[in-house]
Every structure is written in C-alpha cells, then in structure tokens.
Amino acid sequence: MKTRSKATTSVGKAKRLASAAATLAAVAGTLAVVPGTASASGNVVTIVYATQGLGAEEAATNTAIAGFEKANPGIRVKYLLLSSNTTDALQQLTQDFISGSSTPDVIESDIIYPAQFAKAGWLLPLTKFHPNMNAFFRSIVNTVTYKGQYYGMPWFINAQGLFYRTDLVPTPPKTPQQVVADAQAAMKKDPALKEGLAFEGAKYEGAICVYQDFLGGFGGSLNAANLNTPANVAALQFMHDTIYKYKIAPASVTSWTEANVQDAFDSGQAAFGINWPYLFPLVNAKGSPIAGKVAWIPFPSATGHPAASLGGDDLVINKASQHQAEDWKFIQYLERPQVQAARMITAGDAPAVRAAYTPSLSKAVPYLAQAEKVFAVTSPRPVSPNYPQISLDLQTMLSSVLTNQVSAQKALAQTAPVVQKLFASGNS
Amino acid sequence: MRTGPNAAADEQSAGGASVAGVGRVAQAEPSVGGRGPLSHRRSASDRRVGLLLLAPAVLALAAVTLFPLAYNLWNSFHVDQLANPSAGNGFSGLQNYRALFNEPGFSADLAHTLFFTAVSVGIEMCLGLAIAVVISKPFKGRGLVRAAILVPWAVPTVVSAMLWKTMVDPQSGFVNYLLGVLHLPGAGIAWSAQTWTSWAVVIVADAWKTTPLVAVILLAGLQTIPGDVYEAAQVDGAGAWRRFRSVTLPLLKPALLVALIFRTLAAFLVFDVVYILTGGGPGSSTETLGYLDWKAFLVNTDFGYGGAVSVSLVVMALVIAFGYTRLVRPSTN
Numbered sequence: 182m183k184t185r186s187k188a189t190t191s192v193g194k195a196k197r198l199a200s201a202a203a204t205l206a207a208v209a210g211t212l213a214v215v216p217g218t219a220s221a222s223g224n225v226v227t228i229v230y231a232t233q234g235l236g237a238e239e240a241a242t243n244t245a246i247a248g249f250e251k252a253n254p255g256i257r258v259k260y261l262l263l264s265s266n267t268t269d270a271l272q273q274l275t276q277d278f279i280s281g282s283s284t285p286d287v288i289e290s291d292i293i294y295p296a297q298f299a300k301a302g303w304l305l306p307l308t309k310f311h312p313n314m315n316a317f318f319r320s321i322v323n324t325v326t327y328k329g330q331y332y333g334m335p336w337f338i339n340a341q342g343l344f345y346r347t348d349l350v351p352t353p354p355k356t357p358q359q360v361v362a363d364a365q366a367a368m369k370k371d372p373a374l375k376e377g378l379a380f381e382g383a384k385y386e387g388a389i390c391v392y393q394d395f396l397g398g399f400g401g402s403l404n405a406a407n408l409n410t411p412a413n414v415a416a417l418q419f420m421h422d423t424i425y426k427y428k429i430a431p432a433s434v435t436s437w438t439e440a441n442v443q444d445a446f447d448s449g450q451a452a453f454g455i456n457w458p459y460l461f462p463l464v465n466a467k468g469s470p471i472a473g474k475v476a477w478i479p480f481p482s483a484t485g486h487p488a489a490s491l492g493g494d495d496l497v498i499n500k501a502s503q504h505q506a507e508d509w510k511f512i513q514y515l516e517r518p519q520v521q522a523a524r525m526i527t528a529g530d531a532p533a534v535r536a537a538y539t540p541s542l543s544k545a546v547p548y549l550a551q552a553e554k555v556f557a558v559t560s561p562r563p564v565s566p567n568y569p570q571i572s573l574d575l576q577t578m579l580s581s582v583l584t585n586q587v588s589a590q591k592a593l594a595q596t597a598p599v600v601q602k603l604f605a606s607g608n609s
Numbered sequence: 610m611r612t613g614p615n616a617a618a619d620e621q622s623a624g625g626a627s628v629a630g631v632g633r634v635a636q637a638e639p640s641v642g643g644r645g646p647l648s649h650r651r652s653a654s655d656r657r658v659g660l661l662l663l664a665p666a667v668l669a670l671a672a673v674t675l676f677p678l679a680y681n682l683w684n685s686f687h688v689d690q691l692a693n694p695s696a697g698n699g700f701s702g703l704q705n706y707r708a709l710f711n712e713p714g715f716s717a718d719l720a721h722t723l724f725f726t727a728v729s730v731g732i733e734m735c736l737g738l739a740i741a742v743v744i745s746k747p748f749k750g751r752g753l754v755r756a757a758i759l760v761p762w763a764v765p766t767v768v769s770a771m772l773w774k775t776m777v778d779p780q781s782g783f784v785n786y787l788l789g790v791l792h793l794p795g796a797g798i799a800w801s802a803q804t805w806t807s808w809a810v811v812i813v814a815d816a817w818k819t820t821p822l823v824a825v826i827l828l829a830g831l832q833t834i835p836g837d838v839y840e841a842a843q844v845d846g847a848g849a850w851r852r853f854r855s856v857t858l859p860l861l862k863p864a865l866l867v868a869l870i871f872r873t874l875a876a877f878l879v880f881d882v883v884y885i886l887t888g889g890g891p892g893s894s895t896e897t898l899g900y901l902d903w904k905a906f907l908v909n910t911d912f913g914y915g916g917a918v919s920v921s922l923v924v925m926a927l928v929i930a931f932g933y934t935r936l937v938r939p940s941t942n
Contacts, residue, residue, distance in 0.1 A: 300693065301691055301693070383888075431799070434799075435799060436778075436779060436801040436802060444781075566693070570908055570909055577889070577892055581891060586804075587892070
C-alpha cells in the first residue's frame with residue numbers, strides 16, 4: 182500500500198514538474214516579448230500603455246489601439262491594466278518610476294498626479310512637441326502644467342454634479358438651502374425614499390470632490406494657499422448638517438463611495454445624488470425604475486457661481502521611455518476628435534478636446550447638453566506635487582467632521598496651515 | 610499587504626527578532642540535558658562542513674533581512690525624498706527622528722497601536738486557548754475540524770479584510786441583514802462611521818484570521834504534556850478547573866509565550882486590516898504606526914523619514930520581544 186502510493190506520488194511529481202517546466206517556458210516566452218527589453222524586433226517597435234478601466238472602457242481602449250496599430254504598422258501597443266482605485270494605481274506607477282523602468286511608456290494618469298510626477302523628474306516635458314493646449318478645456322490644462330511647462334496632455338474630462346429626480350423635484354434648486362427643502366419635501370411625499378441626498382462621504386479622494394461641489398454652493402474654493410475662509414467653513418458645516426441637522430443624508434454616507442451613491446440613486450431610493458456623468462446611461466437603461474426621470478446640474482450656488490469638481494485623466498510619457506517619438510504619435514492618435522468621440526459613445530468618457538463636441542456626438546449622447554453645462558464650471562483640485570499628502574490631510578479632516586468628531590470650524594483651522602505649508606513647499 | 614520593500618523588510622526583521630527570542634528559550638534546554646561532552650569531541654572538519662552547510666541560509670537571511678535593515682538605518686539618517694530630488698541625499702543627523710516625534714499624530718498612533726495590540730492579542734490568546742483545549746480532546750471528526758480551523762489563517766489578510774468589509778457594508782452587508790432579521794439593535798448601523806464600531810470591525814477581522822494560528826501553536830504545546838501528570842492530579846483529587854489551572858497552564862507556558870510573541874509582534878506592526886477596513890478613519894481614529902509608515906513611504910515617498918519610522922518600529926518590537934524573553938527566563942532557571 183505504502184509503496185504504491187509512493188509510486189503514484191512520484192508519477193504525480195513528475196507530471197507536476199513537467200507542467201511547472203511548461204509554465205516556466207511560457208513565462209520565459211512572454212518575458213522575451215516584453216517590450217523595452219527587446220526594444221525592436223524587426224522594424225516593429227512596441228510601446229507599453231498603462232491604463233485604467235474595465236468593461237466598456239477596456240473595449241474602447243482596445244478599439245483605439247487597434248485603430249492606431251492599423252494606421253502605424255511599425256508600432257505595437259501593449260496594454261497594461263492599472264488598478265481602478267486611483268490611489269492604488271498611483272502606488273503601482275510610483276514603484277515603476279522609482280525603479281527607473283523604461284516601461285510603461287505612455288501612462289494614463291489621474292489629473293491629480295502629473296505635478297507630483299513632474300517634480301520628481303519622472304515625466305517627459307512635452308514642450309519639444311509643441312502641443313496645442315488651446316484645443317482643450319481650460320481647467321484641465323492646469324492639471325498638466327508644472328512650473329510653466331507641459332508634462333502631459335488632457336485626455337478626458339469628468340465632473341461631479343447633482344443628479345435629481347424630475348418626478349420628485351419639479352424645478353431644479355437654485356441654492357443649497359433649496360436642495361435641503363426639496364429633499365425634505367420629497368422624503369415626506371414619497372415614503373419609499375431612504376435618502377433625500379446621497380453623496381460619497383467615506384475617507385477617500387471622492388469626499389474631497391463632494392466638498393468641492395459644496396464649496397461652490399457657498400462661494401468658497403479649494404484654494405490650498407487659503408483654506409480657512411468663512412465660506413469654506415460654511416460649506417463644511419453644510420456637509421455635516423445634511424446628516425445631523427437636516428437629516429437628508431444617512432450617517433452611513435460616511436462610509437459611501439461612488440458605487441454606494443450609484444446603488445442608492447439607481448434603485449430609486451434617493452431624491453438627489455452627487456455623482457459623475459457615468460450614471461446617465463445606467464439610470465436610463467432598460468428596466469431602471471427611474472428611467473427618463475433624471476436630470477443633472479452643477480450643485481447650486483447661493484452666490485451664483487457654482488463649481489463642479491474636475492475629474493478626468495491625462496496622458497503622460499515616462500521620461501525613461503526608449504520610444505518617445507512613438508509615444509507622442511500614440512497620444513496624438515488618442516486625442517483625435519473622432520477617437521475621443523468614439524470613446525465617449527462606448528465608454529462615456531467625455532472628450533477633453535473641445536472640437537470633439539459636434540452635433541453628431543450630441544445626437545449619439547442625449548445627455549451631453551446637460552453635461553456640457555456642468556463641465557463649463559469645473560474647477561481642479563489643488564495642483565501641487567504634494568497633492569497626495571494634501572489629499573490625505575483633507576480626507577482626514579472631512580472624515581472627522583462628517584463623523585461628528587470635530588466641528589467644521591476647528592477642523593479647518595487645524596488643517597488649513599498644514600495644507601498651506603505642504604502647498605508652499607511643493608511649489609518651491 | 611506588502612507595502613514596499615522596506616515594510617516587508619521590517620516585518621522580516623521583526624520576525625527575526627522574535628525567532629532570536631524563541632531560540633534563547635530553546636537553547637536553555639540542551640544545557641540541562643548534559644549533551645555538552647559530545648560537542649567537544651566534534652572534529653574541526655565536521656565544524657567546517659557545518660559552517661559550509663549553514664552558509665547559504667546565512668547569506669539568504671543577510672540578503673533579505675540584514676541588508677534592508679541596514680539600508681533603512683542608513684536612510685533614516687539621510688535626506689531621501691523621491692518626489693523632491695532637489696533636496697539631495699545629504700546626511701541629516703537625527704532630523705528624521707525629530708520629525709517623527711514631533712509629528713502631531715505620532716502619540717495618538719502609538720496609543721492606537723498599543724490598544725489594538727493589547728485587545729486583539731488578548732482576544733486571540735483566550736479564544737485560541739479555548740479552541741486548542743477543545744480540539745485536543747478525542748472526538749469524532751477531529752481531524753476534519755483541526756484542518757478546517759486553519760482555513761482563515763490560510764486566507765491572505767487583504768482578502769479576509771475585503772471579505773469583512775463586504776460583510777459590514779451598511780447597504781448590502783450580511784451583518785446588518787442578520788441583525789435586522791433577528792430584530793436586534795444595530796441593523797441600521799454604519800460601522801465605519803464611529804470610532805468604536807470601526808475598531809470592533811478591525812479587531813474581529815484580525816481575530817478571525819489569526820486565532821487559528823494561536824490555537825495550533827497551543828495545540829502542539831498541549832500534546833507535549835504527558836497524560837500521567839493529569840492522572841496524578843486526578844488521584845490527588847483535583848477537579849477539571851484545578852487541573853487546567855495548576856497543570857495545563859504552567860506546562861503550556863512555553864507554547865503560550867511563543868504564540869504571544871508571534872501575535873504581539875504581528876499586531877504591533879498591523880497595517881493591512883486597518884488600511885482596507887477603515888483607511889485609518891473615521892478621521893484619524895484608527896491610524897496605527899504601520900499606517901504612519903505606509904504614509905511616509907508611499908504617500909510622501911520620503912524614504913528618509915519612512916526609514917526613521919520603520920527603524921523606530923523595529924526598536925519598539927525588539928523591546929517587546931526582549932520583555933517577553935525576560936518573562937520566560939525565571940522559569941527555566
């Protein structure tokens with residue numbers, strides 16, 4: 182018995198060894214074609230493109246790559262998927278940059294990071310290619326500018342605004358106080374509503390975007406050099422009060438991210454929801470309980486100057502890339518108005534190139550007219566190489582106010598000097 | 610979750626410290642056994658072969674533990690800000706350490722870490738001991754139970770933390786659903802909205818994963834206790850509780866200490882559970898020293914300051930390990 186079992190295991194072992202060897206060979210095979218190590222096989226150059234996005238976004242990326250490769254037979258683009266969580270993606274990229282790797286060559290970067298990468302010396306300044314920055318929305322060009330140089334190209338623009346149910350809120354609110362009144366009235370009218378206002382209040386980047394929207398409502402701004410202003414305190418107090426005083430948002434929003442807001446709004450349990458335009462195709466999809474009953478506006482402002490948190494992504498080139506001319510060619514292809522429009526239609530990523538907004542695109546994307554009004558008032562988060570640190574401090578501040586640990590006034594008074602110092606040292 | 614080469618190195622070096630502590634405990638025994646003369650008779654060539662055989666292990670340890678530790682130590686006395694290359698790489702003396710002790714969150718993070726360590730290790734030791742006692746008794750299906758108990762330990766921490774995060778989700782989580790179905794209070798609770806509920810989730814998730822390790826170590830310890838000791842105690846009229854207190858516990862002390870050292874050091878360096886479940890929130894009320902270290906390395910990309918944080922963590926871990934070895938010494942003498 183014992184010997185037999187031993188014999189079978191040794192056969193099993195041999196098999197396993199063989200399969201391990203096969204795996205190793207396969208891995209070695211893949212490694213051999215990893216670009217950058219063998220930069221050119223024949224006349225074909227391969228560049229690695231690091232990007233985020235799954236599902237529809239991935240499909241759009243694949244279509245774009247196929248189109249580019251067809252137009253440029255000498256260049257192959259290899260697609261490297263980054264984490265969909267922007268902070269995790271940052272860590273992946275940072276480790277590549279630290280190691281001095283020549284790949285990825287072209288990188289999709291959240292708009293909040295190019296300044297940091299540029300200061301660290303990891304990005305190729307694009308001035309030598311003479312990019313035409315007038316082609317883009319102004320606010321997003323700021324995000325690729327560091328010390329007067331351009332370190333990337335805006336790719337797509339995103340904005341956070343206020344979704345509302347047209348069946349519960351007949352006229353769009355004009356002030357934050359009206360949002361409160363409308364939400365309270367809607368909750369009274371429709372007992373099925375669980376939330377008047379749904380927003381992302383977890384301790385993460387998204388909460389900063391919501392705060393930015395509220396800031397516009399009170400005439401404040403996320404100016405890192407001068408954060409502790411009466412308007413900013415009022416906006417922070419309002420954010421807190423939606424939960425504890427007006428009771429239009431549940432305490433659980435302090436652990437909510439976009440996905441939770443989406444769930445709440447899509448299922449018809451919220452009158453208002455703060456989110457990005459990706460929600461449009463979802464709420465109007467077949468079977469949605471609120472199809473055709475949704476509109477989107479910038480968060481209303483009592484001072485007449487609403488602000489929408491600017492999101493979106495830029496395209497940057499790794500300074501250590503061995504194929505900078507090819508990288509630039511690829512970026513130019515992705516910036517073509519028709520390529521940008523195609524991505525908008527399949528994946529909902531709104532073009533950063535203004536020329537892409539054509540009547541035919543508006544026809545294909547019915548909500549574009551509403552979206553353009555929100556894009557028009559976008560305002561970027563502080564552009565600073567120290568933004569990751571600034572962000573963490575802001576996240577902690579928002580989380581402690583939203584969970585009722587500190588008053589809005591005290592929290593801003595504590596955080597403002599720290600942020601100011603980080604901002605100043607980043608630009609020195 | 611490994612947060613980078615340095616964090617991994619810290620964990621290893623801390624592990625190394627604990628192994629040294631255990632080694633000392635084990636060393637004490639052979640000297641009592643009187644095997645000394647044998648080693649004197651060993652020839653010089655035997656010794657050379659022995660050293661040669663040891664060399665690969667020593668080299669490997671040096672590469673993965675000693676080098677990163679030394680590198681970190683060096684870094685902690687220098688400027689090394691990746692995101693700010695213009696700051697240079699000059700010698701900075703104790704500046705990084707001063708910055709750490711002046712960091713407004715440092716004392717709070719230290720307090721959080723000590724709190725987490727004490728509570729989670731306490732719970733894990735008690736539960737682990739109870740489980741070990743139960744599965745050391747013969748019963749039907751014992752092998753299966755013993756194997757099943759190890760499953761949580763085999764799950765990577767990041768995965769188990771994500772699992773718990775989904776379980777306590779206020780909208781779709783199983784925990785709130787269960788509380789609602791059973792008409793218990795707390796069905797509408799947002800676990801990460803309050804300090805104490807956040808800690809509760811972190812500690813439960815940690816205990817769920819690591820109690821099995823404690824149980825297995827203690828089970829091994831229980832099996833070294835000979836049965837006749839219990840028989841003798843029973844003959845002397847000791848009841849079950851008395852036998853547990855006066856026989857099991859004292860004889861289990863070495864195993865208890867090993868489990869305690871392993872768990873304390875790991876809990877002291879905690880990062881992954883906290884990072885995933887609370888992100889240090891609400892506010893900064895669940896930030897630990899491990900989280901501070903992550904922030905220094907991966908958010909600030911300041912390897913000088915990060916080095917100072919890790920070196921301080923290693924020193925504190927060493928102090929703890931040393932404290933435990935002191936605890937065990939009197940009983941071996």
